[in-house]
Amino acid sequence: MKLYLKIWRQKDASTPGKIVDYTLDGVEGDMSFLEMLDILNEELVSKGEEPVEFDHDCREGICGTCSLQINGEPHGPDRLVTTCQLHMRKFSDGDTIVIEPFRAKAFPVIKDLIVDRSAFDRIQQAGGYISVNTSGNTIDANTIPINKYDADEAMDAATCIGCGACVAACKNASAMLFTSAKVSQFALLPQGQVEATERVQNMVRQMDLEGFGNCTNTGACEVECPKGISLTNIARMNREYLSATLEG
């Protein structure tokens, strides 16, 4: 198929960017979206032009590196997939595809389609852990039974890949789905209880400091999340936050 691509090009963080048009022929349905971009880049390199830079790594939907806004949607039109797992069979011959970086104040553009998501790391550093030494001298893993339902729900929250689609989808560029996924994972497990109060307060504080907006319950994040992280997590974080505040 033949495609008309409108791609955001930006030299670096301090230079203004713009949309550039490209036409690409010979795209097949079995190609992934990123393989389509590989072909475009191969053509650009052969012409001596600089290829379009985009973040990607595992190309199997788990590392959370790829981060494209495709026709206005994070990770494109398909549901429950990252950009690397989006296949060209979702598009038709003659389509125009607009490709931009994730847009958010807290995710500044580094180059072309690459953004800086280190704000996410800093939110995790503020409290996304259990303070246990890694000496291995803990209790036997089966000492505390955990209700299967809770364990499964904790796992569902923990599957967040930190890609930032939730932020890119939100009109307020809120990181509440991301932050709440980690808060929830630990809130649901007995091991997470000890530091629950400080954790939620510290993580939320950092989230605000980074310049992410607030949640207005539109639910766009849940729809666009490639891992289907549920909005329930935000409700749980709000509850945790409220009780933490009341506890002081």
Added chain:
Amino acid sequence: MGILDSKIPSGPLADKWTKHKNDINLVNPANKRNIDIIVVGTGLAGGAAAATLAELGYNVKTFCYQDSPRRAHSIAAQGGINAAKNYQGDGDSNYRLFYDTIKGGDYRSREGNVYRLAEVSGNIIDQCVAQGVPFAREYGGMLDNRSFGGVLVSRTFYAKGQTGQQLLLGAYSAMNRQINRGKIQAYNRHEMMDLVLVDGKARGIIARDLVTGEIERHSAHAVVLATGGYGNVFFLSTNAMGSNVMAAWRAHRKGAFFANPCFTQIHPTCIPVSGDHQSKLTLMSESLRNDGRIWVPKKKEDAIAIREGKLKPTELSEEDRDYYLERRYPAFGNLVPRDVASRAAKERCDAGFGVNKTGEAVFLDFAAAIERYGKEKALTSGIKNPDKTTITELGEEVVKAKYGNLFQMYEKIVDQNPYKTPMMIYPAVHYTMGGLWVDYNLQTTIPGCYAAGEANFSDHGANRLGASALMQGLADGYFVLPYTIGDYLSDDIRTGAIPTDSTAFEEAEQQVRDRMEKLMGGSGIHSVDYYHKKLGKIMWNKCGMARNEKELKEAIKEISELRKDFWENVKVTGTVDSKNQELEKAGRVADFLELGELFAKDALHRNESCGGHFREEYQTEEGEALRDDENFKYVAAWEYKGEPKDAELHKEDLVYENIELKTRSYK
């Protein structure tokens, strides 16, 4: 040759590690504050090591090429992690895990190292649960297990099909805690360009900031390389696009021996290649072999009809199917080790029974499992005389709960519903058992340079068992390295900070700059990917699942020519002093072009078949691997001498005091 001292402690196998920990030197907590350690790579091994070392009090700097430590490729491991907990009461023990690993590795790994791995495996699970890793649980609240290839017990712990992700996020959270305390400085989007040696000791690295292009000097008292494997030398592999051998290869060029480079794991259950545009291959977890049955048609005409789309696999009757693993290996069936399963698939496809349009795929079929689970579920749900549709529905539910995310991934990529029609799979490069040679302390042949996880060669011999990579990465990082590195650093308590303005750093930086200029200065005929793909084809065709003398010799010649061509004619766009993904790729491919040749040289010299290394000249009448313990019971460690062809072989003889060497049989 004294240099290849494995430093295995004396004494009975089960006491070695404890004895060693009691004997080695320690660094007191106050002195740890004056010691710096660089950790390159933040996957399971690197992330775990960085967190633990920082927690002990050392000043740690981590480096990763990804934008966050959480994205290291350990994250993609699906199936699980082994531990000899014996929660299932099925006869598991440290010894059995040790034995299975040595046997699975086809008797090419060290007894001492492997026993230590088995010994600390239980701790890993305790540790991860304490960190909040949400492992799968049974209804009673206890941890659940499943079984993997090459073993007869259920010792694999898992978190859906995302075990690697959860374990990595555990290590990442431990790192975050130390970053928050200021004990780890994380340099993300940084690539190690070279290792710096001062007076023969590893004292730092030259790194490139991948965003600004700036070249930086970083010093430390010791350097840990936890940079993963080199499967991407094949271009197509299940590794991440960025996975590379640069750090290990730079260390090799500076004096670290490279061990058993030809020991590469070709994983049997990957999604087959669909066309020339393919950039990477996707693994389907080995756990699927718990329930999936592997088959091809018995008759060639049926295989052809399926390939041409004239026949559906579901239309083929049981009698017309060849469940070749169950036929050849009745004891282990579909759960034979990976090397055996991969070769068996290749054998059937080479014989003309492949089932996709390229003829390079076999079926992995869940119909029987769906029916079995469906009947069971109907029974426990109190449904009497369920009809076929109900059974299928119930069975699909059970299968979905077990492997749902894998099935979804398959459907997204292949556009077929694996609940209704069998999956198609084919072997792909997945893991490299070879790597930097290390002693029992995980130290390379360069003092102060350590290697952990997939980057070292130590524990898996010639073939790795499923769910053992995660175990080894975390064992090295959490429980081995933090002890052993202290023994070395105890000599450094009075050294003080290592200056970065020495000649050693200056020269190393200059070499890095020169090399980048040289890469940019190619005549500009072909792209980096052009060379990488060419290299990959040579590797896959001549150094892949089956190797022979003639083709290996050809491979050596072709790779060396390709390397020459690359340096003369590669085209790298952009500039050195800015974000430049083409330049990043070029540096990595340049090193693969050297490693590839050494790989072939190693495969050529090893005149035997063992584990993942199958030499066509050395096989039994039934086509099984023919090992030669008399002549090849050693680790081949290669010393850099300029061109890969000049690399010098050093042998570390493998001593088996506790296990009797046998021909591996899974029949």
